[in-house]
Amino acid sequence: MPLNPPSPAAGLTISSEDFLKFKEYFYRRTGISFDSSKRYFVDKRLIERIEATGNASFRSYFTMLRFQASGEELQYLTNLMTVNETYFLREDYQFKCLVDSILPEVVEQKKKGDSLKIWCIPSSSGEEPYSVAMFLLEHWPGINDWDVEIISSDIDTKILAAARAGRYSARSVQHVPARWLTKYFRKIGEEYQLSSDLRDAVEFTRVNLAESADTRPYRNFDVIFCRNLLIYFDDVSRKMAAETFYEALRPGGFVCLGHSESMSRISSLYKVRKFPDAIVYQKSLEAR
Amino acid sequence: MAFVKQKAVRFDGEDRRERSRDCVDLASELEDANPTSRRWAARDLIDCPNAARALVSRLKREEEVPVREVILTTLIRLDDASALGGLVECLRSEDAALRNEVIEAMKLLPGEVAPIMQSLLADLDPDVRIFAVNILESLRHADVESWLIQVIEKDPEVNVCAAAVDLLSEVASAKALQPLVRLKSRFSEEPYIQFAAELALQRIRGV
Numbered sequence: 180m181p182l183n184p185p186s187p188a189a190g191l192t193i194s195s196e197d198f199l200k201f202k203e204y205f206y207r208r209t210g211i212s213f214d215s216s217k218r219y220f221v222d223k224r225l226i227e228r229i230e231a232t233g234n235a236s237f238r239s240y241f242t243m244l245r246f247q248a249s250g251e252e253l254q255y256l257t258n259l260m261t262v263n264e265t266y267f268l269r270e271d272y273q274f275k276c277l278v279d280s281i282l283p284e285v286v287e288q289k290k291k292g293d294s295l296k297i298w299c300i301p302s303s304s305g306e307e308p309y310s311v312a313m314f315l316l317e318h319w320p321g322i323n324d325w326d327v328e329i330i331s332s333d334i335d336t337k338i339l340a341a342a343r344a345g346r347y348s349a350r351s352v353q354h355v356p357a358r359w360l361t362k363y364f365r366k367i368g369e370e371y372q373l374s375s376d377l378r379d380a381v382e383f384t385r386v387n388l389a390e391s392a393d394t395r396p397y398r399n400f401d402v403i404f405c406r407n408l409l410i411y412f413d414d415v416s417r418k419m420a421a422e423t424f425y426e427a428l429r430p431g432g433f434v435c436l437g438h439s440e441s442m443s444r445i446s447s448l449y450k451v452r453k454f455p456d457a458i459v460y461q462k463s464l465e466a467r
Numbered sequence: 468m469a470f471v472k473q474k475a476v477r478f479d480g481e482d483r484r485e486r487s488r489d490c491v492d493l494a495s496e497l498e499d500a501n502p503t504s505r506r507w508a509a510r511d512l513i514d515c516p517n518a519a520r521a522l523v524s525r526l527k528r529e530e531e532v533p534v535r536e537v538i539l540t541t542l543i544r545l546d547d548a549s550a551l552g553g554l555v556e557c558l559r560s561e562d563a564a565l566r567n568e569v570i571e572a573m574k575l576l577p578g579e580v581a582p583i584m585q586s587l588l589a590d591l592d593p594d595v596r597i598f599a600v601n602i603l604e605s606l607r608h609a610d611v612e613s614w615l616i617q618v619i620e621k622d623p624e625v626n627v628c629a630a631a632v633d634l635l636s637e638v639a640s641a642k643a644l645q646p647l648v649r650l651k652s653r654f655s656e657e658p659y660i661q662f663a664a665e666l667a668l669q670r671i672r673g674v
Binding site: 426 | 470471506510536543
């Protein structure tokens, strides 16, 4: 959304009532919940958007946000409010678990000609799905026998564009082995450009996990990575996410969460699987 | 073999489902033989006012845990008096698994459960009063300690008081000191109450 000239809202503050009103609305629309410790973070971004859209007050901005037919401002604000901090091979013990423990079980249920489907959500700037692709190429002999489909989704459209572009800082690739760096990246100035082969390996899509209409087409996945997202959700949104993943998985499919997250505290839909490298969660093979 | 993209799968969010999502049809789909259809019906009923009755009716008979879980999530999200009333009805079920699932669901509704907590704690059925104490275990509400103190001061049933004193030993402040002493006198012949109340007293006093 374009910026408007001189701010009529200089000196603006967000009252506690405004914060609560916004918090409830944003939660309903995105499933993302802000507690009072995030007040400064939220207020700062709200004021930035009130000023940028030329509104004179929170009230008029909120009305615009709620009733704008295109939903453009809500998407813009969502992009601002979401955190996109990640790097290549983060929590890579789960990728080891994927190739050593999960995929051998998954392919046992497959027949010749089937493909494997992996869903990474949130995509953020693409480090996770591309790490999965690299890890499969480097450490999973099955890549020679099976087609693999990697889909990666995020609510933030700007970050999806960055993911598709595949250009990363030195910090982002700091844990990538030197051989992989040479093989899959090209250094351009201070940045690293991911090869087009790998960029083509991942399909990026925009998804709001809190919207049934968005998630409904996502079916028959073998593995879902959803790491360090549910920590931003409240209890009910976490349950909804667990149920969404349940519908998105094939019977026997797996969910991998972040190291500080536990499905057992969220839902009883999954069986806990303790593999040598990681604890993951499995939809029953008998599930209907 | 390689990485592939299935272009046939469309991710545009457009609704292409074969069955009607009309509220009346969704309610009847809750009775479908296929559990996946029942789960989706339960999920989509979130957009239907007055869906709680049909959901609770199905919940009481539903044998598939995943379907029950989705029904409970929708009842939580419906956030209306009828949904809450349905959950309370299920607390009286003979099905222990269902009761436990409902207790977990009600813990997620602090704002809605608070106004009815007094009546739950005064229920004629001591089991329901114990379940109410179980709900308090992780209900995020400022009055939890006051409700528990009320239980140990007034409830005539030893098992209800035992449940409350267990929880008080985790959450109590100095406010609970005298009520705990009085609880010990009221049930002076009950070894478990003596033990649990003493433990709570020691924790409050920092012994």
